[in-house]
Amino acid sequence: MHLSEHPLISASAIQRRVDELGAEIAAHYGDEPITLIVVLKGGLPFAADLLRAIPVSDVCVEYIRARSYAGTASTGEVLITMQPEESLEGRHAIVVEDILDTGRTASAIQARILALGPLSCAVCALLDKPARREVPIEADFTGFVIENYFVVGYGLDLDERFRGLPAVFVLEEAEEPEPAFLMDDEEPPAAPESEAPFPWPEEEVAGEETPGAISPADPGSGQTGGTPSPGTASGPPPPHRARARRRRRPRPPFR
Numbered sequence: 001m002h003l004s005e006h007p008l009i010s011a012s013a014i015q016r017r018v019d020e021l022g023a024e025i026a027a028h029y030g031d032e033p034i035t036l037i038v039v040l041k042g043g044l045p046f047a048a049d050l051l052r053a054i055p056v057s058d059v060c061v062e063y064i065r066a067r068s069y070a071g072t073a074s075t076g077e078v079l080i081t082m083q084p085e086e087s088l089e090g091r092h093a094i095v096v097e098d099i100l101d102t103g104r105t106a107s108a109i110q111a112r113i114l115a116l117g118p119l120s121c122a123v124c125a126l127l128d129k130p131a132r133r134e135v136p137i138e139a140d141f142t143g144f145v146i147e148n149y150f151v152v153g154y155g156l157d158l159d160e161r162f163r164g165l166p167a168v169f170v171l172e173e174a175e176e177p178e179p180a181f182l183m184d185d186e187e188p189p190a191a192p193e194s195e196a197p198f199p200w201p202e203e204e205v206a207g208e209e210t211p212g213a214i215s216p217a218d219p220g221s222g223q224t225g226g227t228p229s230p231g232t233a234s235g236p237p238p239p240h241r242a243r244a245r246r247r248r249r250p251r252p253p254f255r
């Protein structure tokens, strides 16, 4: 697997969208008390930025932890291993997820949170991969709709790696190995050692998003059971749709 050379979603595009989501959430809930339910571990960077983008004083933070992935494959089984400690009574809960994939995690978490008795429980996902959905759930607030890529960065990981990347990158399948032409008695050459554990992209991480990588999407209805209907009236602005840009230059070494 290789990290895409260019981000699918740049850090500045993420920040701009997170600011918009914060404003959408504030406009929807007004002065009502909100508790952000941060889904560990992947939702942490998103939730930290979102918290600061909601211009409302009564916003609390709680944590929930769920696991469903091993490598790039969903196990289909959701384990909830930590849940909120403070009461959610009289408060609107917003589950803050990195990505909606099959929908199993968000669905299981929303059910668990609703059982704790909040006024409502919405789902806010930075990314949405609707093509992968197996459980009928839509986020009430969505950052970007993406195609069926495995992505890393800004909290998203591959076996705990890449979470600290400030932008979102695509993990691409490995290229075909270079053909090796060897004499009968010749040993294959040793693989070259890469200098870094993996190449930390230095360009385009914080710059403007890659031209053509993000375009407006159709407005989603975004309604799920027990949620406070943020899509009513004129509805929230549509999530953005992102797609990967083709790689144009040779990749740096990766291991």
Ligand code: IMP
Pocket (backbone or CB within 6 Å): 042, 068, 069, 074, 097, 098, 099, 100, 101, 102, 103, 104, 105, 106, 149, 150, 151, 152, 156, 157, 158
């Ligand atoms: P779901 O239960 O299948 O919707 O999966 C949700 C969880 O799977 C997310 O919170 C992520 O932790 C993980 N996940 C799904 N897609 C990706 C991806 O493309 N990259 C990294 N993690 C992913």
Ligand code: MG
Pocket (backbone or CB within 6 Å): 039, 040, 041, 042, 043, 098, 099
């Ligand atoms: Mg996650």
